[in-house]
Amino acid sequence: MSEEKKDIISKAPEIDLMVYVKKLWLARKQLIKVAGVSAILGLIIAFSLPPMYKVEVTLAPESGKGGGSEISGMASMLGLGNMTGGANADALTVSLFPDIVKSTPFILELFDIHVRTSKDSLEQTLVSYIEQEKAPWWKVIPSLPGKAIHGILSLYSDKQKKESDNIDAFHLTGTQMGAISKLRSSITANVDKKTGMTNVTVTLQDPLTAAIVADSVVTKLQKYITSYRASKAQQDCDYLEQLYKERQQEYYQAQQSYANYMDANKNVILQRVLTEGERLQNEMSLAFQVYSQVATQLQVARAKVQEAKPVFVVVEPASVPLHTAGLSKIIISMGFVILFIMIAIVWVLFGKDFYSSIKSELYS
Structure with missing residues (x-):
């Protein structure tokens, strides 16, 4: 070891643990008081937090086998190409789950559950x-003046009632935006990119309500995804339905015209x-x-619409939780x-010591 390093080590301040222990021992009464006050404060905060119940539903994406491959094979045999979206369509719709449950139209549909x-x-x-869910006191106190003013104004008008009855997604009221914000924070969807699960x-304050909402969210989510996947197929199917009726009518007319002409010219051998x-x-x-060709295309289109309906299966259904979620009051x-x-x-x-040194420098 060089001379310079030895000098640096010798000049480094030594930490005397006994000095720190002595300071803590002399301040033991203050530390006990701090522990008591903080325990009381922690209990106040813990009991002020309303109990929250969490319900989790696990969904699995469809495997992409079975009906889809059969429809693709049938379409290929008929010379119509690949009529199904395949695995890419499944991956695309699964990735939309988190965005859909946070979207305003989806949340608004949950209002009337x-x-x-x-x-x-x-x-x-x-x-x-x-609107009836409880909030901690530190959130309620700042909003009391606004609620008081809103309550006074509601006595002189029925605007509040009209706001709750009429929902316009383009012009949302403050009350509706508050409810949407609460539901967005209460409903989440997470997708495992590897497995697609x-x-x-x-998460709500009542266990039964949380289970009902979770089940409703899954049902509406399935309708949303089914509608998304089947929208193009349904448009094609509707178009082919109309085209099928038109071609059917044209065929019947041509058939009737031929039959009428042949009946009117029986036993006639003129070349004309x-x-x-x-x-x-x-x-x-x-x-x-x-x-006949349009009828075949219509059958494939109908099968494609039917295939788009089962998007995922529920692996773990919703159930009423028995215990609250989050940290217990003792841990808090x-x-x-x-x-x-x-x-x-x-x-x-x-x-x-730092405060004393700063104070002495300021007043010296």
């Missing part, structure tokens, strides 16, 4: 339940009559070919005690 609480068997809408989580009969027969055959209280004691220890060991 009828829910019940574990303490009351009477049904109410979800938006009414959300999706977890839909609903034979030529006209052959022309009508060719028109009837051509109309039948077009009609202990967390406050540990945090404040650590702050007090830092103050006793370093903060007090």
Whole structure:
């Protein structure tokens, strides 16, 4: 070891642990008081937090086998190409789950869900339940003046009632935006990119309501995804339905025209009559070919729409939770005690001396 390094090590300040222990021992009464106050504060905070119940539903994407491959094979045999979206369509729709459950149209559709609480068997809408959920006192106190003014104004007008009855997604009211914000924070969807498994989580203050909402979210989510996947197929199917009826009518008319002409010219051997009969027969055959081809395409389109309906299966259904979610009151209280004691220890060991030195420099 060089001379310079030895000098640096010798000049480094030595840490005397006994000095720190002595400071903590002398301040033991203060630390005990801090622990007691922080425990009381932690209990106040813990009991002010309303209990939350979490319901989690696990969904699995469809395998992409079975019906899809059969329809693709049938379409290929008929010369119509690949009529299914394949695995890419499944991956695309699964990736949309988190965005869909947070979207305003999806949340607004949940407003009218009828829910019940574990303490009351009477049904109410979800938006009414959300407005009745409790909030911690530190969130309620700042909003009291606004609620008081809003309550006074509601006595002189029925605007509040109209707001709850009429929902315009383009012009949302403050109350509706507040309910949407609460539901967005209560409903989440997470997708495992490797397996495609999706977890839909609903967290509310009542266990029965949380289970009902979770089940409703999954049902509406399935309708959303089915509508998304089947929208193009349904448009093609509707178009082919209309085209099928038109081609069917044209074929029937051509068939009737040929039959009427042949009945009117029985036993006639004029070349003019034979030529006209052959022309009508060719028109009837051509109309039948077009009609038959459109009918085949319509059958494949109908099968494609049917295939798009089952998007995912529920692996773990919704059930009423028995225990609250999140940290227990004891853990919250202990967390406050540990945090404040650590702050007090830092103050006793370093903060007090630092504050005294700064104070002496300012007043010297």
